[in-house]
Amino acid sequence: QVQLVESGGGLVQAGGSLRLSCVLSGGTFFDFIMGWFRQAPGKKREFVAAITRGGGSQSYADSVKGRFTISRITAKNTVYLQMDNLKPEDTAVYSCAAKNTWQLTPNRDDYDYWGQGTQVTVSS
Numbered sequence: 001q002v003q004l005v006e007s008g009g010g011l012v013q014a015g016g017s018l019r020l021s022c023v024l025s026g027g028t029f030f031d032f033i034m035g036w037f038r039q040a041p042g043k044k045r046e047f048v049a050a051i052t053r054g055g056g057s058q059s060y061a062d063s064v065k066g067r068f069t070i071s072r073i074t075a076k077n078t079v080y081l082q083m084d085n086l087k088p089e090d091t092a093v094y095s096c097a098a099k100n101t102w103q104l105t106p107n108r109d110d111y112d113y114w115g116q117g118t119q120v121t122v123s124s
Contacts, residue, residue, distance in 0.1 A: 009118030
């Protein structure tokens, strides 16, 4: 059974940086596109970023373009989300997700596996 475990969340001041990690186990990492989503209190879960199997193509939500970078290392079964110039509105629980496909998708309903999430809080 595929499992995803996130880490790296925390409390940071506005303008600061965090790097989230997500490790996949129980499956072949290269088989999956990987995505990051977030959910703030009282809001729906929203797409943040996604990356193809080989890492050669990425997709980002408009709200994070130029500030966040998604990457992956196959040898470590890990996907990362580097978050720079953080804003208070980035405060949310961040979850990684996996889907066994070639094509990127921002649709949360398309993903098959989800991690538990890690809290990111940005203070003003």
